[in-house]
Amino acid sequence: MKIAITGTPGVGKSTVSKVFCDIQNYKLYDITKIVKEKELYYEKDESMDSYVVNFNKLKEFFEKEIYSNENKENKKNKKNNLKNELDNNIVIEGHVSQHLDIDYDYIIVLRCEPKIIEERLKKRGYSENKIKENVEAEIMDVCLIESLERYKNDEENSKVHEIDCTNKKPDEIVKEINDALTTDELEYGKVSWLEKYFDYLTI
Ligand code: ADP
Numbered sequence: 001m002k003i004a005i006t007g008t009p010g011v012g013k014s015t016v017s018k019v020f021c022d023i024q025n026y027k028l029y030d031i032t033k034i035v036k037e038k039e040l041y042y043e044k045d046e047s048m049d050s051y052v053v054n055f056n057k058l059k060e061f062f063e064k065e066i067y068s069n070e071n072k073e074n075k076k077n078k079k080n081n082l083k084n085e086l087d088n089n090i091v092i093e094g095h096v097s098q099h100l101d102i103d104y105d106y107i108i109v110l111r112c113e114p115k116i117i118e119e120r121l122k123k124r125g126y127s128e129n130k131i132k133e134n135v136e137a138e139i140m141d142v143c144l145i146e147s148l149e150r151y152k153n154d155e156e157n158s159k160v161h162e163i164d165c166t167n168k169k170p171d172e173i174v175k176e177i178n179d180a181l182t183t184d185e186l187e188y189g190k191v192s193w194l195e196k197y198f199d200y201l202t203i
Contacts (some may be wrong), residue, residue, distance in 0.1 A: 001089050001181075002066070004097035006147060008138040009111035010120040012165050012173070016110060017093040020174045024089070031094025034061065047193050057069075058098055066102065067092065098147040106159050107147045108177055111191040113166040114138045114200070132202075139197045144188060162188035 002024070005017045005124060014030065022026040035041055035048045040058045041051035066088075078133050079080070092100070114135045144162055152158040161180045180186055 003105045005093045011110045011112045026089045029092045109162045139193045149150040161186040
């Protein structure tokens with residue numbers, strides 16, 4: 001199973017993904033970490049203190065990493081006549097995970113009250129601009145819309161599941177993810193910050 005966990009920075013992706021992967025024994029790929037460590041970026045945007053991701057290189061990385069593993073596994077399985085899919089159970093975590101052209105089984109979009117995201121990003125020491133850009137992205141459903149654009153073929157074949165994490169503990173959120181995966185009952189569109197936060201927007 002290949003799962004993307006996406007959402008605005010500060011929403012809790014990293015925390016939730018770690019708990020999920022520990023419990024479910026999935027391999028975790030943290031995009032931010034990979035981009036930095038493998039230098040899969042064009043440059044550092046000093047004004048936003050972030051990296052301009054080289055998506056071609058990032059896609060190449062995952063192609064090698066995931067699909068060559070799958071091939072190896074398939075060969076091994078055929079040889080041993082075993083059906084061991086464990087090595088193919090992965091979570092790719094990051095707010096750009098929906099841009100990687102990976103054939104995910106599920107895209108989990110985490111959401112959180114914008115005020116809470118703002119507080120978390122302040123604690124992280126982000127600049128005012130960067131905080132505003134991210135809070136606005138949460139208000140405008142950016143990660144959800146991008147995920148739906150790529151992974152909702154039609155109403156019945158959507159792979160996208162949205163979870164409001166506001167005031168929930170990581171364990172509860174992980175349980176909601178598990179429930180969605182086991183029942184295959186996915187939903188999105190219930191979270192809406194726009195009315196409450198309209199005045200925050202400058203665009
Ligand atoms: P992201 O990976 O989406 O940027 P993080 O997982 O790094 O977000 O979480 C941002 C901050 O919020 C961290 O300090 C983390 O401890 C805290 N946090 C994450 N999820 C929760 C939660 N469900 N409840 C309370 N605090 C949380």
